[in-house]
Amino acid sequence: EVQLVESGGGLVQPGGSLRVSCAASGFTFSSSWMSWVRQAPGAGLEWVAIIKPDGSEKYYVDSVKGRFTISRDNAKNSLHLQMNSLRAEDTAVYYCATDRLQHWGQGTLVTVSS
Amino acid sequence: DIVMTQTPLSLSATPGQPASISCKSSQSLLDSDGKTHLYWYLQKPGQPPQLLIYEVSNRFSGVPDRFSGSGSGTDFTLKISRVEAEDVAVYYCMQGRHVPWTFGQGTKVEIK
DSSP, X not given: OOEEEEEOOEEEOTTOOEEEEEEXXXXXXXXXXXXXXXXXXXXXXXXXXXXXXXXXXXXXXXGGTTTEEEEEETTTXXXXXXXXXXXXXXXXXXEEEOGGGOSBOOOEEEEEOO | XXXXXXXXXXXXXXXXXXXXXXXXXXXXXXXXXXXXXXXXXXXXXXXXXXXXXXXXXXXXXXXXXXXEEEEETTEEEEEESSOOGGGOEEEEEEEOSSSSOEEOOOEEEEEO
Protein backbone atom coordinates (compact mmCIF):
# COMPACT_ATOMS: atom_id res chain seq x y z
CA GLU A 1 0.00 0.00 0.00
CA VAL A 2 1.33 3.42 -0.98
CA GLN A 3 1.81 5.69 2.02
CA LEU A 4 2.88 9.31 2.01
CA VAL A 5 3.25 11.10 5.32
CA GLU A 6 4.01 14.80 5.39
CA SER A 7 5.57 16.57 8.34
CA GLY A 8 7.21 19.84 9.28
CA GLY A 9 4.33 22.27 8.93
CA GLY A 10 3.68 25.00 11.43
CA LEU A 11 3.46 28.71 12.09
CA VAL A 12 6.18 30.92 10.67
CA GLN A 13 6.56 34.67 10.39
CA PRO A 14 6.58 36.45 7.04
CA GLY A 15 10.07 36.34 5.60
CA GLY A 16 10.89 33.18 7.53
CA SER A 17 11.81 29.70 6.40
CA LEU A 18 10.38 26.25 6.85
CA ARG A 19 11.16 22.79 5.53
CA VAL A 20 8.38 20.29 5.00
CA SER A 21 9.06 16.64 4.36
CA CYS A 22 7.27 13.58 3.04
CA ALA A 23 8.07 10.02 4.04
CA ALA A 24 7.19 7.54 1.33
CA SER A 25 6.60 3.81 1.43
CA GLY A 26 4.82 1.03 -0.44
CA PHE A 27 6.23 1.81 -3.89
CA THR A 28 9.56 2.26 -5.64
CA PHE A 29 10.23 5.83 -4.56
CA SER A 30 13.49 6.08 -6.48
CA SER A 31 11.63 5.50 -9.76
CA SER A 32 8.83 8.00 -9.23
CA TRP A 33 8.53 11.66 -10.16
CA MET A 34 7.27 13.41 -7.04
CA SER A 35 5.31 16.62 -6.63
CA TRP A 36 4.19 19.10 -4.02
CA VAL A 37 0.68 20.53 -4.33
CA ARG A 38 -0.81 23.12 -2.00
CA GLN A 39 -4.27 24.25 -1.04
CA ALA A 40 -4.89 27.58 0.65
CA PRO A 41 -7.75 27.65 3.18
CA GLY A 42 -11.07 27.38 1.40
CA ALA A 43 -9.39 27.49 -2.00
CA GLY A 44 -8.60 25.15 -4.86
CA LEU A 45 -5.50 23.13 -5.66
CA GLU A 46 -2.23 24.61 -6.85
CA TRP A 47 0.64 22.49 -8.15
CA VAL A 48 3.89 23.82 -6.68
CA ALA A 49 6.87 21.76 -7.79
CA ILE A 50 8.05 18.45 -9.25
CA ILE A 51 11.31 16.52 -9.15
CA LYS A 52 12.62 13.79 -11.42
CA PRO A 53 13.41 10.37 -9.89
CA ASP A 54 17.16 11.01 -9.85
CA GLY A 55 16.75 14.62 -8.77
CA SER A 56 18.36 15.98 -11.93
CA GLU A 57 15.32 17.99 -13.06
CA LYS A 58 13.11 20.25 -10.99
CA TYR A 59 10.27 22.49 -12.05
CA TYR A 60 8.32 25.10 -10.11
CA VAL A 61 5.26 27.29 -10.40
CA ASP A 62 6.33 30.88 -11.02
CA SER A 63 5.05 32.16 -7.67
CA VAL A 64 7.62 30.10 -5.73
CA LYS A 65 10.62 30.19 -8.09
CA GLY A 66 13.72 31.41 -6.31
CA ARG A 67 12.13 30.92 -2.89
CA PHE A 68 11.25 27.20 -2.71
CA THR A 69 13.52 24.24 -3.40
CA ILE A 70 12.30 20.70 -3.91
CA SER A 71 14.71 17.88 -3.11
CA ARG A 72 14.69 14.17 -2.40
CA ASP A 73 16.73 11.50 -0.66
CA ASN A 74 16.17 8.20 -2.44
CA ALA A 75 18.17 6.30 0.18
CA LYS A 76 15.67 7.43 2.80
CA ASN A 77 12.56 7.46 0.61
CA SER A 78 11.94 11.06 1.51
CA LEU A 79 10.87 14.20 -0.31
CA HIS A 80 11.45 17.73 0.93
CA LEU A 81 10.36 21.27 0.21
CA GLN A 82 12.56 24.03 1.56
CA MET A 83 10.54 27.23 1.71
CA ASN A 84 12.33 30.56 2.18
CA SER A 85 11.13 34.16 2.17
CA LEU A 86 7.67 32.97 3.10
CA ARG A 87 4.68 35.20 2.47
CA ALA A 88 1.16 35.25 3.84
CA GLU A 89 -0.07 33.91 0.50
CA ASP A 90 2.01 30.76 1.02
CA THR A 91 -0.35 29.75 3.83
CA ALA A 92 -1.78 26.40 2.77
CA VAL A 93 -1.93 22.69 3.32
CA TYR A 94 1.02 21.19 1.48
CA TYR A 95 0.53 17.73 -0.02
CA CYS A 96 3.16 15.47 -1.49
CA ALA A 97 2.03 13.27 -4.33
CA THR A 98 3.40 10.57 -6.60
CA ASP A 99 3.79 10.67 -10.36
CA ARG A 100 0.76 12.21 -12.10
CA LEU A 101 -0.60 12.78 -8.59
CA GLN A 102 -1.83 9.20 -8.38
CA HIS A 103 -1.37 9.01 -4.62
CA TRP A 104 -1.47 11.83 -2.07
CA GLY A 105 -0.48 12.26 1.53
CA GLN A 106 -2.75 13.76 4.18
CA GLY A 107 -0.96 17.10 3.99
CA THR A 108 0.78 19.41 6.44
CA LEU A 109 -0.45 22.92 7.25
CA VAL A 110 1.90 25.85 6.82
CA THR A 111 0.71 29.15 8.27
CA VAL A 112 2.62 32.34 7.52
CA SER A 113 1.58 35.05 9.93
CA SER A 114 2.99 37.54 12.37
CA ASP B 1 0.54 28.72 -18.53
CA ILE B 2 -2.34 26.52 -19.59
CA VAL B 3 -5.64 27.72 -18.18
CA MET B 4 -8.19 25.09 -17.17
CA THR B 5 -11.82 26.20 -17.05
CA GLN B 6 -14.47 24.06 -15.39
CA THR B 7 -18.23 24.40 -15.64
CA PRO B 8 -20.36 24.46 -13.68
CA LEU B 9 -18.66 25.55 -10.48
CA SER B 10 -21.42 24.00 -8.43
CA LEU B 11 -23.91 21.27 -9.15
CA SER B 12 -26.87 19.97 -7.20
CA ALA B 13 -27.45 16.39 -8.24
CA THR B 14 -30.38 14.04 -7.70
CA PRO B 15 -29.46 10.59 -6.38
CA GLY B 16 -29.68 8.01 -9.13
CA GLN B 17 -29.55 10.64 -11.86
CA PRO B 18 -26.59 11.46 -14.11
CA ALA B 19 -24.33 14.47 -13.72
CA SER B 20 -21.54 15.89 -15.80
CA ILE B 21 -18.74 18.41 -15.47
CA SER B 22 -16.99 20.14 -18.35
CA CYS B 23 -13.33 21.09 -18.44
CA LYS B 24 -11.71 23.15 -21.18
CA SER B 25 -8.02 23.81 -21.59
CA SER B 26 -6.48 26.85 -23.26
CA GLN B 27 -4.10 24.61 -25.24
CA SER B 28 -4.19 21.08 -26.56
CA LEU B 29 -3.20 18.46 -23.99
CA LEU B 30 -2.20 15.91 -26.62
CA ASP B 31 1.43 14.89 -26.19
CA SER B 32 3.82 13.64 -28.90
CA ASP B 33 3.61 10.19 -27.31
CA GLY B 34 -0.07 10.05 -28.24
CA LYS B 35 -1.26 10.48 -24.67
CA THR B 36 -3.55 13.29 -23.61
CA HIS B 37 -2.58 14.47 -20.15
CA LEU B 38 -5.92 15.32 -18.62
CA TYR B 39 -6.73 14.07 -15.14
CA TRP B 40 -9.75 14.22 -12.83
CA TYR B 41 -9.54 14.29 -9.05
CA LEU B 42 -12.13 14.42 -6.34
CA GLN B 43 -11.72 15.83 -2.88
CA LYS B 44 -14.20 14.80 -0.23
CA PRO B 45 -14.68 17.10 2.76
CA GLY B 46 -11.71 17.00 5.12
CA GLN B 47 -9.73 14.62 2.94
CA PRO B 48 -6.84 14.95 0.50
CA PRO B 49 -7.65 14.77 -3.19
CA GLN B 50 -7.73 11.39 -4.89
CA LEU B 51 -7.25 10.42 -8.52
CA LEU B 52 -10.39 9.39 -10.38
CA ILE B 53 -9.49 9.39 -14.07
CA TYR B 54 -6.14 9.58 -15.83
CA GLU B 55 -5.33 10.39 -19.46
CA VAL B 56 -8.90 11.48 -20.21
CA SER B 57 -10.78 8.23 -19.85
CA ASN B 58 -8.93 5.66 -17.74
CA ARG B 59 -10.44 4.93 -14.34
CA PHE B 60 -7.88 4.68 -11.56
CA SER B 61 -7.72 1.58 -9.40
CA GLY B 62 -10.84 1.13 -7.27
CA VAL B 63 -12.87 3.88 -8.93
CA PRO B 64 -16.50 2.81 -9.50
CA ASP B 65 -17.56 2.36 -13.10
CA ARG B 66 -20.29 4.98 -12.71
CA PHE B 67 -17.48 7.51 -13.25
CA SER B 68 -16.31 8.02 -16.83
CA GLY B 69 -14.18 10.53 -18.66
CA SER B 70 -14.21 11.58 -22.27
CA GLY B 71 -12.95 14.25 -24.61
CA SER B 72 -9.98 15.20 -26.71
CA GLY B 73 -7.71 18.10 -27.52
CA THR B 74 -9.03 20.90 -25.35
CA ASP B 75 -12.55 19.78 -24.35
CA PHE B 76 -13.18 17.16 -21.69
CA THR B 77 -16.06 15.83 -19.64
CA LEU B 78 -16.44 13.87 -16.44
CA LYS B 79 -19.71 11.98 -16.14
CA ILE B 80 -21.31 10.27 -13.21
CA SER B 81 -23.91 7.88 -14.56
CA ARG B 82 -25.91 7.59 -11.34
CA VAL B 83 -25.01 9.98 -8.55
CA GLU B 84 -24.77 8.55 -5.06
CA ALA B 85 -24.64 10.31 -1.71
CA GLU B 86 -20.96 9.40 -1.30
CA ASP B 87 -20.12 11.41 -4.45
CA VAL B 88 -20.45 14.68 -2.53
CA ALA B 89 -17.09 16.31 -3.17
CA VAL B 90 -15.23 18.95 -5.12
CA TYR B 91 -14.07 17.69 -8.50
CA TYR B 92 -10.98 19.09 -10.22
CA CYS B 93 -9.58 18.61 -13.68
CA MET B 94 -5.84 19.02 -14.13
CA GLN B 95 -3.50 19.21 -17.09
CA GLY B 96 -0.16 17.43 -16.88
CA ARG B 97 0.98 18.30 -20.41
CA HIS B 98 3.11 21.34 -19.61
CA VAL B 99 4.66 22.63 -16.41
CA PRO B 100 3.36 24.30 -14.43
CA TRP B 101 0.63 21.69 -14.13
CA THR B 102 -2.61 23.55 -13.63
CA PHE B 103 -5.99 22.73 -12.12
CA GLY B 104 -9.48 23.88 -12.90
CA GLN B 105 -11.28 25.95 -10.26
CA GLY B 106 -13.14 22.93 -8.94
CA THR B 107 -16.79 21.91 -9.17
CA LYS B 108 -18.66 21.39 -5.92
CA VAL B 109 -21.17 18.55 -6.20
CA GLU B 110 -23.97 18.43 -3.66
CA ILE B 111 -26.93 16.11 -3.36
CA LYS B 112 -30.50 17.38 -3.57
